[in-house]
Structure formats: C-alpha cells, structure tokens
Amino acid sequence: MKLRLIGHRDIAAGLFFFVLGSLTAWGSTAYKLGNAMRMGPGYFPLALGLLLAALGLLLVLRNTRPDLLSDESRLIEKPCLRSLGLIGFSLLTFAFALQTAGLIVATLGLVIFSGIAYRAFNWKELGLLSGGLATFAVLVFAYGLGLPLQVFPA
Amino acid sequence: MTELLAQLTQGFEAAASLGNLGYCLVGVTLGTLIGVLPGIGPVATIAMLLPATYGLPPLSALIMLAGIYYGAQYGGSTSAILVNLPGESSSVITCIDGYAMARRGRAGAALGIAALGSFFAGTVATLVIAVLAAPLSELALKFGPAEYFSLMILGLIAAIVLAKGSLIKAIAMTTLGLLLGLVGTDVNSGVERFSFGIPELSDGFGFVVVSMGLFGIAEIVHNLEKHETRQVFTSHVGKLLPGREDFRRSWKPVLRGTFLGSLLGVLPGGGAVLSSFAAYSLEKKLADDPSRFGKGAIEGVAAPESANNAGAQTSFIPLLTLGIPPNAVMALMVGAMMIHGIVPGPQVMTERPELFWGLIASMWIGNALLVLLNLPLIGLWVRLLKVPYRLLYPAILLFCCVGIYSVNQSALEVAFAVGFGVLGYLFIKLDCEPAPLLLGFVLGPLMEENLRRAMLLARGDATVFLTRPLSAALLSLAALLIVVLVLPTVRKTRDVAFQEN
Missing domain, CATH: 1.10.287 (Helix Hairpins)
Structure with missing residues (x-):
C-alpha cells in the first residue's frame, strides 16, 4: 500500500x-x-x-x-533511466570537454553518447553523423557565427 | 491618423533597407526551419543567435530575432499537418484537423489555408500593434507598482487557466517558477538568496538554461522512450490553393481567430500557444456540426493558425509598451535589447521611434516574405521531415548545448540545464505541465520588486491593490477568469479541448 x-x-x-x-x-x-x-x-x-x-x-x-x-x-509510468542517464552524460561530456579538448572532440563525444541512447543505433551511422555534425559545428558556430569556442585541443 | 501614417512610413523606410530586408529574410527562413523541426523551438534558436547579434545594428538584430519567432509559427503548422507532430507548441491543436485533412489527401489545402490565414492575421496584428502602441504607452505611464503587480497576477492566472490537467498542479508549478526566479541577488537588499555560494548563481538561473532543460532535454528523453511512428505524406500534397468551398468555410474562423489571437497575445502569459487553443475551442463551439472537428474540418486549421500568428505578434505589445516580457521568447528579446543598451518600456517609442516603428513594419514585411517563401518551399520542408528522429536529436542537443554555453561561456550552466532536464522529465512523469513554471520564472523577480514597492508606497496597506482603479480592474478581470473556469460547462470544454491532443 x-x-x-x-x-x-x-x-x-x-x-x-x-x-x-x-x-x-x-x-x-x-x-x-x-x-x-x-x-x-x-x-x-x-x-x-x-x-x-x-x-x-x-x-x-x-x-x-x-x-x-x-x-x-x-500510476507513474516506468521511467527510462537509460536514455535519461546517457543524454545527461553526453551533455556533461560536451560541456566539460569543450574548454580543454576543444569543439571537435566535444561534439564527437556529445553525438556518440547521446546517439546510443536510441536503442537501435548503429555504429556506422553514428560515426558519420558525429563527423558531420563536428564539421558543421566548426564551420557554422566557430567560424560562421564567430562564437568564442575553442576548436582544437588546448 | 496622419501621425500614425507618418510613423508607419518612417518604420517602413527603416525596415525596407536592403540590409534589414536581408536580416528579415534570414530570420523568417530560420524560424520556419526550426518551426518545421520538432524539438527545437524559437527559444533555443534565439538564445543561440543572441551573441551573434552583438555586431549588428540594433534594429537589424531585433528584426531578425522577431522573424524567428513568427516564422516558427508558420513552420510549426507544416509538420503538424504533414506528420501529425507539432513542430512548435502553438501548433499542437492544428495536428487534430490538419493531419486529418492530410490523410484525406487535402494536405495542400490545409497548408494553403494555414499560410493565408496566418498572413491575414499577421497583417491585422501589425495594424493592431501600430494603433494600440501609442495609447498603451500612455497608459503605461499611469502604471504604478500596484498596477504592474496586478497585471502580472492576471497573466499568471491566464496561464494557469489554460494549462492542461489539474488546476492545483498548475498553480503549484507557477509558484515553483516564481521561486526559481528569485534565486540570485535580491535587488533591494543585495543579499544573495538560495545561491548556495555558487558564483554562477549570483545572477540567478539563466532563462535559457531553465527553458532548454525543461523543454528541450526533457522532451528528447521522453521522445526516445516512445516508439517512433512518423509517416510523412509526400505522395500527394494536393493543390495548395484552397478551393471556393474552403474559403467560404474558413473566412469567418480566420477573422475570429485573428481577433482572439490579437486579444490574448496582449495578455502577459498569453501569446501563440494560448491563442491557438482558445480559437479551436471557440470554433468547435460555434460550428453547426461539431462532430466534423477531428475529421478534417478546415475551420480547425484556419482558426488556430490565424490565432497563433496574431498572438505571436501582439505579444510584442506588453514588451514594447510596458517593458514586461509576456512569455519566454519576449524575455529573450529583453536580453537582445539590453545587449544594445535599449531598456524596454514606454520610452522606446519616443526615444527611438525609428527602432520601434521599424520593428513593427518589419513584421508585416516578414509575413509577406513568409507566404511567398513558404508555399514554394513546401517540398523542401517535406524532405527535411523525412530525416528520422535518431539523426535529428543529437543535432538538436548540439544546438541546445552551444546555445546555453555561449550565453556566459560557462560549462556549469550546461550542467544546470541537465539538472532542469531531469526535473522536466520528472514533471512529464508526474503529469505536471511546465509552461506555467516558465512564465512564473520570468515574472518572479519583477513581481516581487513591484509588490515590495507598492507595499512600501502604501505603508504596508495591502488594500492598495483594490483601491487604485486600474489595479482593481486588472484583479477583477483575473477573478472573472477564475469564476469562468469553475463554471461546470467551461470546465468540461477545457477538459475536452485538452484531451484531444
């Protein structure tokens, strides 16, 4: 009860x-x-x-x-702690890797960790996606918009 | 009248310069794009672009950011109609009849009426702002702290009334939001409250942090546990121009939606979301045959889509005339104005008329651009919608992260956002709607400041809120809202309206 x-x-x-x-x-x-x-x-x-x-x-x-x-x-529906944990972890990885390891590494980490939160993920697709997004981040955020982000490892 | 024309002309001259037209185009295109994509909204996008607008002239920056907001209303309807997924929270209600129309092969007509209705609503709302701005600014000068406090109470109550689910929960969420807004340095005494000695908290939680955590991150986790069932209707979008019968059915809903949206947008706590819900319930009530709703009634698309666009635009009124941000996006616009040294409030109109009227004129130009752009670009948006969610959400997370991080260059703020993400997920599980919390969060510090000032001026006499006529009027309006809500018939329609989504 x-x-x-x-x-x-x-x-x-x-x-x-x-x-x-x-x-x-x-x-x-x-x-x-x-x-x-x-x-x-x-x-x-x-x-x-x-x-x-x-x-x-x-x-x-x-x-x-x-x-x-x-x-x-x-009744409360069963929470999906796996997705919650992985998504949270991927964001924290990005945040704390950014200043030391740079935007490229941080983006790769973010995309890969958050990507495996989707149960039926596949490595090849995730590799392509993370590479693509890292390139995009560098070109658009760092150079295009000129945001003060460290691109390469310090 | 001639004065108004002269002011509008001045505005159009400022907004129609080649550079500003360009920024307007960028803003509305970007807005449509993020409106189409579920999971990333105008709040995240504006937050991300804030730092990038440092170098722009103030008018260009505001024109672009405003374009993102109302552009998102257009884009949101596209994914609602084609995929049954609201790209934007204000399009939730459009899913019902818009998607039903798409399933019957009438996606084109639904998209067409949404765009044309929005354009009409946008035009009217622009005029409403232009006409109302001057008298409201004058009224604002009569506003003392007591009036501001009562106005915010009214806004919060409106948000509570229109939240779905339990009323007690909505009030509790608002209260929690007000409390969260108080974290940080108290303006009156300089004391740091609930900051636990963390320097990043001395200015309180960032707005971007709270909203992206509660809405962005929590929503993604929630989406991941549901099975993805997205079917895009690409085979036949159909004719984009609605037929004669469609126009006959929808011109009145468009008018009513525009009216309702313009009205509700002005309320603090109002804006696009509230307007679309209200417009849909109204149409359903007025219809000869309410059973058609939910099965592809064009009125169910025309009314809410006009209403959300009108509401999105008139929600600039409280910001521009009173200096109060009525919703999350407007709170960010305050930030954008501050970056350029402009304090929002009634003085903007007199001190920076070219900015004020230029922004208003740009809204009409932006709406025209949206209609011209959107109908031909539908094919592109459809293709974009075919991108599966598993590829989309890491990108959305990246956008959110960069947005949060670049506000203050702080990794800790991203960590706070993760915390709010967990909280937001908890709220989803506990069936608590987070929208009232966010509004409370925005209004919290303003409310406390005005309450304290009002009470000081009245020497601790709380009846001041009832003895000053303007304040009393605002409070009675709030009381009326509550009374209306407890009426059994209204309660029932509210329940029904929210059940459907």
Whole structure:
C-alpha cells in the first residue's frame, strides 16, 4: 500500500511540492523577513514556500480517496533511466570537454553518447553523423557565427 | 491618423533597407526551419543567435530575432499537418484537423489555408500593434507598482487557466517558477538568496538554461522512450490553393481567430500557444456540426493558425509598451535589447521611434516574405521531415548545448540545464505541465520588486491593490477568469479541448 501511495502520480507530485515548499520556507527564514511595509529578502520566498507546501498537501489529500488510489491509470509510468542517464552524460561530456579538448572532440563525444541512447543505433551511422555534425559545428558556430569556442585541443 | 501614417512610413523606410530586408529574410527562413523541426523551438534558436547579434545594428538584430519567432509559427503548422507532430507548441491543436485533412489527401489545402490565414492575421496584428502602441504607452505611464503587480497576477492566472490537467498542479508549478526566479541577488537588499555560494548563481538561473532543460532535454528523453511512428505524406500534397468551398468555410474562423489571437497575445502569459487553443475551442463551439472537428474540418486549421500568428505578434505589445516580457521568447528579446543598451518600456517609442516603428513594419514585411517563401518551399520542408528522429536529436542537443554555453561561456550552466532536464522529465512523469513554471520564472523577480514597492508606497496597506482603479480592474478581470473556469460547462470544454491532443 505504501508503495502504491508513492507510485501514484498526483500524490507523488503533491509530496514533491510539499517537501520543496517546506524546504524553501525553512531556507528563507535565514534571510531578513521585514514587515509588510518594508519587506526583507526573506518575505516573498517565505510566503511562496508556504503556498507551495500548502498546495502540495492539498494535492495529496485530494487524491487519498480509495477510488482514486486504486485507479491504475494514475500510476507513474516506468521511467527510462537509460536514455535519461546517457543524454545527461553526453551533455556533461560536451560541456566539460569543450574548454580543454576543444569543439571537435566535444561534439564527437556529445553525438556518440547521446546517439546510443536510441536503442537501435548503429555504429556506422553514428560515426558519420558525429563527423558531420563536428564539421558543421566548426564551420557554422566557430567560424560562421564567430562564437568564442575553442576548436582544437588546448 | 496622419501621425500614425507618418510613423508607419518612417518604420517602413527603416525596415525596407536592403540590409534589414536581408536580416528579415534570414530570420523568417530560420524560424520556419526550426518551426518545421520538432524539438527545437524559437527559444533555443534565439538564445543561440543572441551573441551573434552583438555586431549588428540594433534594429537589424531585433528584426531578425522577431522573424524567428513568427516564422516558427508558420513552420510549426507544416509538420503538424504533414506528420501529425507539432513542430512548435502553438501548433499542437492544428495536428487534430490538419493531419486529418492530410490523410484525406487535402494536405495542400490545409497548408494553403494555414499560410493565408496566418498572413491575414499577421497583417491585422501589425495594424493592431501600430494603433494600440501609442495609447498603451500612455497608459503605461499611469502604471504604478500596484498596477504592474496586478497585471502580472492576471497573466499568471491566464496561464494557469489554460494549462492542461489539474488546476492545483498548475498553480503549484507557477509558484515553483516564481521561486526559481528569485534565486540570485535580491535587488533591494543585495543579499544573495538560495545561491548556495555558487558564483554562477549570483545572477540567478539563466532563462535559457531553465527553458532548454525543461523543454528541450526533457522532451528528447521522453521522445526516445516512445516508439517512433512518423509517416510523412509526400505522395500527394494536393493543390495548395484552397478551393471556393474552403474559403467560404474558413473566412469567418480566420477573422475570429485573428481577433482572439490579437486579444490574448496582449495578455502577459498569453501569446501563440494560448491563442491557438482558445480559437479551436471557440470554433468547435460555434460550428453547426461539431462532430466534423477531428475529421478534417478546415475551420480547425484556419482558426488556430490565424490565432497563433496574431498572438505571436501582439505579444510584442506588453514588451514594447510596458517593458514586461509576456512569455519566454519576449524575455529573450529583453536580453537582445539590453545587449544594445535599449531598456524596454514606454520610452522606446519616443526615444527611438525609428527602432520601434521599424520593428513593427518589419513584421508585416516578414509575413509577406513568409507566404511567398513558404508555399514554394513546401517540398523542401517535406524532405527535411523525412530525416528520422535518431539523426535529428543529437543535432538538436548540439544546438541546445552551444546555445546555453555561449550565453556566459560557462560549462556549469550546461550542467544546470541537465539538472532542469531531469526535473522536466520528472514533471512529464508526474503529469505536471511546465509552461506555467516558465512564465512564473520570468515574472518572479519583477513581481516581487513591484509588490515590495507598492507595499512600501502604501505603508504596508495591502488594500492598495483594490483601491487604485486600474489595479482593481486588472484583479477583477483575473477573478472573472477564475469564476469562468469553475463554471461546470467551461470546465468540461477545457477538459475536452485538452484531451484531444
């Protein structure tokens, strides 16, 4: 039953908002609150944090009716962590390779890592695509648009 | 009237110089291209091109960037009609009847009416901006902090009302967006809030970072888990010019769509997306035989396509007259103006008339170019749409990455975007619409500033928002929106309208 509660989309969203709102409200007490006339930096975030927490709670309470809980269609669909991880990793590779290894290497890394997130990928196609996009990036971004990007390894 | 003509003439002279015509052409072509391609929108493209506009004269830069935005509205309808995939979020609703028309071999007529309707709407919206700009700028001078605050409340409520799904979730997402907007240095006290000592956060999260993460990256991951089923109708696009019967059916929807779009575009939180949804529901309501909708009714293409183009253009009004960006794209336009030392607001019209009227005139020129360009180029777009998604998304990611990175030359910002991508994916799984969050994010700091100023001026008396007539009017409009929403009949149509996509 407990797993079901968390696995329910609306309840999970409610809990998420509740936790985030509470944390924000708690965090904003570190800043000066002030009063309604002279609001300090903590006033508005505290108010919004409390509002968010209240909305989260409301969302949870409204969905804890038995008929809604047993509604299978409201369960969270299984997330595809493989794609999420690979895409995230490819972007981080690009970002952190750019300054040292340069645009060409960074683009190759981005395209190859993100490319294998598609399950039925094939290496030959991916090789061509990454080469093509790297050429395109250098010609268009670095030279054409003149963006300040390092092209070759430093 | 003669004054208006003189101003418009001045604008056309500025916009019709060879260089500016060229930038307008580049802007609308690029806009159409990214509009056609699903997954990359005007926000990403404008963000990427921002640094490249440093060297241009301000008017040319703004003309090109504006062209990308309304060009994308044209392009979005092409992929909606031919592939049943909205190239642009404002074309979501066009998929329903546009794709149905394509399946019945009438893709050409659908594309034709979308382009002609958009052109008509664009022309009207340009006039609306020209006529409304002066009085609104004057009105803006009467706006105090209380009025600005109420106006933003109205905008946020409009965004909530038109978000799909649960109302509580939409309000929560807006609140979360407002909070995210507060990260960084507080303008009043200079205190850094929620920045966790990270120097990159002292200016808050970049707009590009949040929007590309929530929309770009999250959407790609989500698309990867679905099976790709794209069928492009290439065999017979059919005649591009709609027939006499089509015109008879669609001239009224085009008019109504244009009207609705021009109106909704002005609202903060409005713009193209909201307009197209509203126009579609209206047509369905007014139709003699609503059951034709969803099976290829030309009204279902004509109305939303006119509305989204009108809305895209009139959403420049709040930016140019009040200095408030009503949506994500306009927030980027603020950035573009700032780069050139122009502070958006009512003073632009008086201090830089050639810029103001030049931009407006360029919109009409751009729309004319779009019609001339688009119909002959359909074949090219169709071929582009045949590129499978597995080849497309790495390219989109590359564009996003370069866009984010080149704003501040910061690798950490790309990492933040990945974080927002994960968050956006979570929102998709939890059935939370991210659009209201983004609007809250844009308006957050502005809202807080105006709230604080209003309360200071009123010596802590919160009734100031109700005692000042303009502010009270804006708030009652917001209250009216909520009341209308709770009415059972409206609720039902809202649910139906959103279920279909």
